[in-house]
Amino acid sequence: MYNFMIWLHVIGAAGMGVYLLMPVLVGQATKLTGAGQEGLSAGLYSANRIAQYALIVQLLTGGYLMSQGDYSTLWMIIILLIFVAIGALSGIMGKPLKRIGESIRDGKSATAHIAKARALSFIILVLYAVIMYLMTNPFS
Numbered sequence: 449m450y451n452f453m454i455w456l457h458v459i460g461a462a463g464m465g466v467y468l469l470m471p472v473l474v475g476q477a478t479k480l481t482g483a484g485q486e487g488l489s490a491g492l493y494s495a496n497r498i499a500q501y502a503l504i505v506q507l508l509t510g511g512y513l514m515s516q517g518d519y520s521t522l523w524m525i526i527i528l529l530i531f532v533a534i535g536a537l538s539g540i541m542g543k544p545l546k547r548i549g550e551s552i553r554d555g556k557s558a559t560a561h562i563a564k565a566r567a568l569s570f571i572i573l574v575l576y577a578v579i580m581y582l583m584t585n586p587f588s
Contacts, residue, residue, distance in 0.1 A: 454513070461502075463502025464576065466495045466498070470572065470573065473492055474565045477558070485558055489548035492565075496538055503538070510527070510531075522587075527579065530582070537571055544562075548561045
């Protein structure tokens with residue numbers, strides 16, 4: 449069972465890997481015209497949703513793996529807080545990603561939504577890098 453959970457945990461981490469590329473991809477939206485921005489935002493919204501499902505897999509498998517290991521309470525609290533922060537920010541990022549397409553359809557500028565999505569995606573990238581480091585180097 450433990451090996452299966454490790455495998456699922458690695459699959460979940462790979463699914464969340466979209467957050468490594470998200471700031472770059474959102475930044476590319478400024479180089480596209482209306483229809484291109486609309487299509488890219490729809491794709492990024494879908495990718496964000498898939499990564500959120502991967503985040504749920506991480507929660508479930510990570511909880512099991514933590515129960516099987518000997519980790520410090522501080523480490524577990526820090527991991528959980530970062531996990532919740534990634535979940536909250538990725539949920540918040542969904543709205544500007546959706547609004548990019550809506551702005552294009554309404555004939556408005558999507559620059560403000562792109563900037564907000566890019567800022568949120570960069571924060572998520574930093575949190576994801578920190579959690580990856582802490583997962584590979586737990587402290588006691």
